[in-house]
Amino acid sequence: MNAQAIQHNLPLFSFYALAAAITACCLAVAFSRNIVHCAIFLAGAFFCVAGVFILLDAEFLAAIQVIVYVGAVAILILFAVMLSEKVEGARDRRHQTSQRVPALAGAAALGAAAVSVVRSHPWNAVSEEAYWNDMAGGSVENLGMLLLQPYALPFEIASVLLLAAMVGAIVIARRLKEDDRS
């Protein structure tokens, strides 16, 4: 294969590499017995999903995926693991329920149904020419325009939701001291 063909197929190769890494990380999260390993593989899966967003020309989403998921949610999960159970105690022998077979059957059936629908449906995909004609400036500018003009109200409501979630999380997780009750 010559250099030009490799360059032409680079997005496809990147996609397959990212897809393999994501699948492996997700399987590790679903099957690993050590919950700290689960959390670290989860961070790896989030990071690879950011790569998929870059392949999809969604640079802003890739950035917030890294900041919010890898930087915040994965760390939050690691903290919850550390604060809740000892790591050795988390290595639980009965780490999965007895309903493994029905769960596997259900998940596999759902996945097979989704894949068959995806493969058989005639998507009216946009031509690359039309896409780059309309999106010459990149997607970040268009996304900002969308978020701050027609979707400004949901945007503000989302910030209020974050505030409410923050206050709620503090109230729920706070340790009540006896002398604080006065």
Add this chain to the structure above:
Amino acid sequence: MPTLTHYLTLSAVMFSIGLFGALTRRNAISILMCIEIMLNAVNINLAAFSRYLSDPLTGRYLSAWFGDVAAPWQGGPLGQVFVVFTITVAAAEASVALAIVLAIYRSRKTIQIDDINLMKW
């Protein structure tokens, strides 16, 4: 170039793995992790639709749903807007859920879900 089908297939596989994990894990934090995987699968779906689908009426990328096609924000990466909101709600959900897990651990000294059946019946 990978096509829309590639991304949707990856998303379906990811969602199924997350569903299997959420159904079988018994540690509450593990279940939350699997739910995050499923949310990420949905995000890939939305971003892929946003990148690859055209307006069925005009065949163009920027749709005419808002009227005048000339304005820059009309149409375009609508799916990415949904992904932004999904990530926001998922972050809120994760923080509250982990706070609940910590509160349960503090009062019952376990986060194995089959030991937490206080409100089951």
